[in-house]
Amino acid sequence: MKKIAIFVDVQNIYYTTRDAYGRPFNYRSFWKKIAQQGDIVSAMAYAIHKGDDQQIKFQDALKHIGFDVKLKPYIQRSDGSAKGDWDVGITIDVMEAAASGDIDTIILLSGDGDFDLLLKKVNQAYGITTEVFGVPKLTAGSLVEAACHFHPVRQEYLL
Helix, strand or coil, X not given: CEEEEEEEXXXXXXXXXXXXXXXXXXXXXXXXXXXXXXXXXXXXXEEXXXXXXXXXXXXXXXXXXXXXXXXXXXXXXXXCCEECCCHHHHHHHHHHXXXXXXXXXXXXXXXXXXXXXXXXXXXXXXXXXXXXXXXXXXXXXXXXXXXXEEEECCHHHEC
């Protein structure tokens, strides 16, 4: 049975599904489909914490499904832009999971091309199978190419 670790770039999945489909991602449906493929050893969801009730309810729902939720504070800059990036944190956790020897499959939910080198590295250095779930027209081509398998987020993964 496959031993699976899941890593979710929550902001990326939220905005890409909203922009492409006008609907949110269905994490419960996703979890059920992945659980049929093997043993989910760990599942991390990386999000930004603004402290509003709707976000807290969403984060609680993720925890109830089985995700460990990691939060960073939302930072509003003086120029009006915002910061809240989990790329380094996700990368560190993926590398640690790959090096642990406890998993054979890493699933990344993101369309961010910054993760292409990470997926290549864990596949080459540790023999880990890498899978990406992303919105096709909003997922970087380099990320699709770097993954062993790309799964397009379509209607069956939406609420």
